[in-house]
Amino acid sequence: MTGAPVLALRGVSKRFGAVQALTDVQLEVHAGEVVALVGDNGAGKSTLVKTIAGVHPIDEGVIEWEGKPVSIGRPHDAQALGIATVYQDLALCDNLDVVGNLFLGRELKRFGTLDEVAMEKRARELLDTLSIRIPSVRIPIAGLSGGQRQVVAIARALVGDPKIVILDEPTAALGVEQTAQVLDLVERLRERGLGVILISHNMADVKAVADTVAVLRLGRNNGSFEVATTSHEEIISAITGATDNAVTRRQARIAEDAK
């Protein structure tokens, strides 16, 4: 990637009581780049995105936004910079319709009252440009499938015109078709010049859409790879921390058995 990163973490550390969740972590995200953040359970991925999103302020280190150090103390600070986060638990309002959810907390107004027409128009435009298909923008969220809710949650993140979108395991609960929909959507975000941080345990997803893979292991960086030039095994071994690990042993065993 060329040019300065939009978002950069330099030496970020975060401690919860006795747990050192993050130690001296580096991360860079450029415009139009999809960075996959991978690592085993408890590696600190969710903690890292929460520090970026302002849920947990960092203890040490610097967060740089477009080259300048910034302090992100509250979720509001992150939003104001242009960082939108879609959490693992989507948190949509089941009783509100798609338009209501997309604009929740930043409704468009006209003479002090809700401008439903303008909101619906913008919602349709947004969903169209993302090629999102849902039965109706006036249907309550509860009436949508898991994948549709996921794309609505992502679209919601885009209403504020962010520069960086963080997706925490967006495909974890989805079927094949719906996963493909979400991955398509991630690619469309990249085309629009947004930086995307994608957390996933699914290597196939990562290889399909990511440009760069950043590996976390026990709260530390354990390598950053260009997806195009890195093999599956290299990433796995970075995640597990050794070339000799459960995954390679299993593959070797299967290869043995096959003989």
Added chain:
Amino acid sequence: MSTETPTTPTPPAVDPRLLVRKEGLAGYLDEFGRKVRSGELGSLPVVVGLIIIAAVFQWKTGHFLNADNVTNITKWIAGPGLIATGVVFVLLLGEIDLSLGSVAGATAAISSVLAVRQGVNEWLAVLIGIAAAVALGALHGFFFSKIGVPALLVTLAGMLAWSGLQNLVIGKLGTVNNLNDGVIANLDTYFLGDGDILWAWLAAILSIALFAAGQLLDARRRTAAGLPARPIAEIAMRTGVLAVIVLVVAYVLNQDRGLPLPLVLFVGIVAITDFVLRRTGYGRQIFAVGGGIEAARRAGINVAWVRTSVYMISAGLAGLGGLFIASQQGSADKGLGGANMLMNAIAAAVIGGTSLFGGRGKTWSALLGILVIQSITTGLDMVGAEQAIQYMITGAVLLAAVVLDSVSRRTQKSNGRG
């Protein structure tokens, strides 16, 4: 990388599952049927129920639908109906307020004692009473949203405490009769223009015109913005239905004493609160908190404030309702707002179609529901049924409404809505 996935956005193809409505009346009936099947009953059961109730009592008594009786019903619903409107607000949060009957009683006591015994200007006394009610609501809201005490218990405590306050304010002298021709007395007894038939017709035509204009303007804006809009035929049909109802009511009222002030004020407040809930950012926040607290919080909504303010609104509306009840019974006393007043108000909100589970409802359901309850009460009175029977029937109607609410919620769930 990712060469296998096409990167040009394809225009959204028409999904066969899209909910597109056919043009015209057939499409309307089609959608109506789909909604009923999927559990979105709306106000259909209550309208049907109301028609059945009216028909049965008309058949039994022969004068249930007479002008004077209809007029009385429209007057009597104002007090309990305003309490029910307050109940709708708390139900939208998925909470409950058990104190509203006591708040109504305490408000009536405060205003009446100030005006009658202390000689305070009656308008001022009314304002002080309602301000006191709002303050009580703020107290409930504070303990619920800031301290975290369950709303059920906070308002249960409130129910006892404010009933005590009501007794204390009324004092040993007991009943406080309303001032002759005073503000409170007129709430119930005044007819607009002293019964001039012009007012009922004017109100009817004005509401029809406002409704039609609102619908047409909305349709025009939507069409201009390239959004699907209600077809003119449907707007005409809706306006027609409303016009028939409103004009018939106006005609019947004019057969008796004309347009009652309590009806105008109650319907006006229902319309205003409905506007606030559906058309303002604040109303949207109430629905959001009722539908998902975590989502509301992450959207930057001040959940504690929304909760507190809703309890203030419900108590304020209940206080106003208490004044109407005092007006209707001619005095404020220790029993006002007691007995089954609160239960009736909660029943009205639920019967009218507001969900007990939060996030779904309208203040119009308070109007519809209280009409049902008042019709049953009045009808049973007319056929000479005992109080005990009235309680049991009202209880059964409430149960039916709650069952309908629960079943409709379940159907909506299984239809992927709810």
